[in-house]
Amino acid sequence: MRHQSLEHRFVRNAPRELEPGVLYISMEYATAVHSCCCGCGDRVVTPFTPTDWRMTFNGESVTLSPSVGNWNQDCRSHYVIERNRVIECGDWSDERVEAERCRDKQAKAEYYERASAAPVRPDDALPTESTDGIAQTGGLWSRLRAWLSKS
Secondary structure, X not given: OOXXXXXXXXXXXXXXXXXXXXXXXXXXXXXXXXXXXXXXOOEEEEEEOOOOEEEEEOOOOEEEEEEEEOOOOOOOOEEEEEOOEEEEOOOOOHHHHHHHHHHHHHHHHHHHHHHHOOOOOHHHOOOXXXXXXXXXXXXXXXXXXXXXXXO
16 A cells, blocks of 8 residues: 555545545535545545445544445555554455445445335325315324314
8 A cells, every 4th residue: 555544634525636645524525535545546435324434533533434445446455544544455356346246235225225114204294285176284194183173
């Protein structure tokens, strides 16, 4: 690894030209960007999501997890950023990379399936059009109460 450590900078937007050895962190866009630590100069983007990377800031240094595997780059570098230090990890075979891509895809599908299945409270429903042409808001119970109060 060319870079043994990274300096972190909290920014709104990452610059077009990345300074080698700098980890740009945008909390607004929940993303970190840096120039590949092997020195090839490729741009590496690590989004912070429940199924991608997590960033920990302890007040002095930054940790990204899980590891950064640049499998789509020519360098195929693989490293961990822990407390601003770059720790080189071993190379992965094509089979291991493909297995990780499948695992990642499955984890995303399961996470977003659970998130989309979250229960909706009846009063959170969008306005609907009733049979008498009057827009009604609320969920089933609100509409039922309104209907009963008209009777």
